[in-house]
Amino acid sequence: MQILKMLRSFRYALAGIRILLTENNAQFHVLAGVVVVAAGFYFQISANEWAIIITQIGLVLVVEALNTAIEKLCDFVSPEYEQLIGKVKDLSAGAVLIMSIVAVIVGFIIFLPKLFTQTLF
Numbered sequence: 001m002q003i004l005k006m007l008r009s010f011r012y013a014l015a016g017i018r019i020l021l022t023e024n025n026a027q028f029h030v031l032a033g034v035v036v037v038a039a040g041f042y043f044q045i046s047a048n049e050w051a052i053i054i055t056q057i058g059l060v061l062v063v064e065a066l067n068t069a070i071e072k073l074c075d076f077v078s079p080e081y082e083q084l085i086g087k088v089k090d091l092s093a094g095a096v097l098i099m100s101i102v103a104v105i106v107g108f109i110i111f112l113p114k115l116f117t118q119t120l121f
């Protein structure tokens with residue numbers, strides 16, 4: 001019966017991913033991820049580079065999912081204006097911004113040298 005419980009949890013988790021994919025910001029991050037994966041194939045990045053890139057994409061989506069969950073919880077708990085709720089939402093959005101900046105920097109570190117050596121020479 002444990003396996004049935006696990007399967008049910010998996011179904012709920014998939015439903016969560018479906019909810020995430022209806023959000024504009026998440027759709028943008030998925031699109032950015034697709035572009036980066038395409039660039040990875042184009043530049044034939046190494047196994048280690050793939051591991052780093054996939055981890056970055058995963059982390060951005062995970063933080064985006066947690067941010068969306070926090071936003072929805074805030075909206076439920078306090079539909080009216082509340083200073084503390086505002087701070088919670090700002091912090092949560094800040095986490096997404098930090099992770100996105102880190103991912104972009106990592107992307108630059110991996111792709112910029114390839115862009116210069118493989119397209120210019």
Ligand SMILES: Nc1ncnc2c1ncn2[C@@H]1O[C@H](COP(=O)(O)OP(=O)(O)OP(=O)(O)O)[C@@H](O)[C@H]1O
Nearest residue numbers: 071078079080081082083084085086087089090093
């Ligand atoms: N209930 C609230 N009380 C205080 N401040 C709030 C509240 N709701 C939103 N805010 C402020 O407005 C900002 C944006 O809120 P929120 O992310 O809900 O709006 P949005 O960007 O329009 O939402 P969505 O991401 O769903 O489009 C928050 O980071 C926070 O500063």
